Amino acid sequence: DADVTQTPRNRITKTGKRIMLECSQTKGHDRMYWYRQDPGLGLRLIYYSFDVKDINKGEISDGYSVSRQAQAKFSLSLESAIPNQTALYFCATSDPTGSYGYTFGSGTRLTVV
């Protein structure tokens, strides 16, 4: 089994719909992250959580929300999806210091039509 599992792998949704992307990890790490990848823009941080009670906005949090249901689970929601949220979304986890690299999931390709 993968260390970081993202579901779904692909999703097409309509403008205005609410959608949730889920992430679970088996690394036992406290830290989890959600990134968005767009061509030419690299990886941009949406939200991050350093433990179950800690939620922080990243550089592009508008239009998104998150829920940290447990140490191993971190979900990303789009309350009302819009076409410019079409992107590849990655969840990641890291050790407590964040200085031993991140482990990424395989990504969710989201298309908003």
Place this chain on the structure above:
Amino acid sequence: GENVEQHPSTLSVQEGDSAVIKCTYSDSASNYFPWYKQELGKGPQLIIDIRSNVGEKKDQRIAVTLNKTAKHFSLHITETQPEDSAVYFCAASISGANSKLTFGKGITLSVRP
């Protein structure tokens, strides 16, 4: 905050040649510099990292060098092979309780057979 620049956005080399990918960072306090490889349809994977207390690190055909004075670090791939074709991301962070990685925009490396 930290800003990581990665240029150029694409690089093409002949199989067997060496490839060098360069990144610059802005925060002189950054002390951890990982490199990630992203293959098509997959999440980024850590391939090598370096800390500010060393100038160079090698792992088989890949190496990373760090110039703290100039605030840049580079990934060196020798004897390139077609399977080295991927997107490569550099990143930087300050190790510690609030550590978060800042990523460059990525470079697409193509190895021509």
